[in-house]
């Protein structure tokens with residue numbers, strides 16, 4: 001049941017399919033003002049009831065957010081389980097979550113959703129009370145439910161914070177190598193592109209939210225430039241804010257990226273509005289100012305050739321590719337490199353007196369920020385230079401990359417702000 005609009009109903013059917021439901025029929029309408037009691041007007045409620053009776057379906061999915069009163073009333077009228085859009089998306093996420101962290105994040109989102117809908121006489125916990133109805137003295141069932149949820153929420157939040165610490169340590173090992181994040185609406189081909197570009201075996205599927213947990217791989221670009229590419233969870237219109245909040249840590253990978261590659265499925269009917277949805281979510285998670293390339297994917301379906309479009313300032317803006325057919329990847333690499341070239345790396349190297357030519361070359365590039373003669377007789381040089389310059393130099397002097405020591409995270413963040421003028 002949902003509203004018209006380019007690709008909206010198809011998307012709802014896909015969402016339902018991703019949740020394991022088969023579509024038996026659709027009720028759509030253009031009602032602008034939902035009724036407080038049933039969301040739908042009387043006529044539509046009747047239409048829905050007869051559809052449910054005729055098709056014998058057990059679940060009704062509504063493509064909007066419902067209040068718990070509306071959900072309860074629709075349930076009473078139709079006898080079917082009522083899932084609103086948020087509940088359905090949460091259900092899909094909980095089916096798909098693979099990693100322990102992903103599972104915690106989804107559970108947190110579900111609990112917050114349940115807590116926001118606990119009202120007298122209609123609580124999810126109340127109906128499955130049994131073992132957990134540990135009602136305190138003078139406490140109503142509602143209060144007990146709230147208390148139990150609050151307790152579990154804080155446990156989950158604590159565990160997720162531990163993950164966040166772990167992630168920060170992991171991140172440190174990647175410092176100095178720019179992060180490139182693949183983002184986009186769900187099912188646009190992010191994982192296909194990730195796979196084709198890095199050779200990683202990540203799952204690809206024609207279904208919404210195939211990817212939940214972020215995956216990283218090394219990205220090799222021309223001139224020996226390195227980057228790290230991360231494949232992330234897809235976005236969707238009206239992404240439940242409980243989920244955005246619970247996936248904050250996962251999404252923060254995107255916030256830390258040097259470059260965002262926004263993958264678009266140009267063969268999807270509503271792709272323009274999908275672009276807007278993604279741009280809004282990027283703003284919402286604080287990634288709005290990160291340099292971005294739009295990758296128009298699935299051009300094989302339009303019969304268009306690969307192409308690279310530039311901004312007035314000459315920087316790449318848009319690349320037309322087919323991740324499925326692996327065309328346009330040279331243009332994509334060129335576009336990514338144009339941005340990463342500007343990316344500064346901060347770190348230090350130790351050299352001895354025999355490496356004077358290397359030292360002069362570093363000075364020649366203006367890369368030296370400080371120099372320090374150590375007791376060992378060696379010299380520590382603090383450097384800031386683009387990854388491309390570094391790659392070229394290391395290649396020219398056969399300087400092993402292991403000798404590069406990246407700055408630690410806190411100092412690096414500061415360096416990054418200096419480097420990006422923020």
Ligand SMILES: Nc1nc2c(ncn2[C@@H]2O[C@H](COP(=O)(O)OP(=O)(O)OP(=O)(O)O)[C@@H](O)[C@H]2O)c(=O)[nH]1
Nearest residue numbers: 187188189190191192205206209210211234323324
């Ligand atoms: N025709 C065509 N299909 C493609 C192309 N790229 C990806 N696909 C298909 O699009 C579907 C979704 O691909 P995925 O790579 O799983 O998409 P995703 O963006 O990672 O999706 P989620 O992780 O679910 O958000 C799959 O059926 C792919 O085979 C392409 O260039 N052309």
Ligand SMILES: [Mg+2]
Nearest residue numbers: 190191210211
């Ligand atoms: Mg994916």
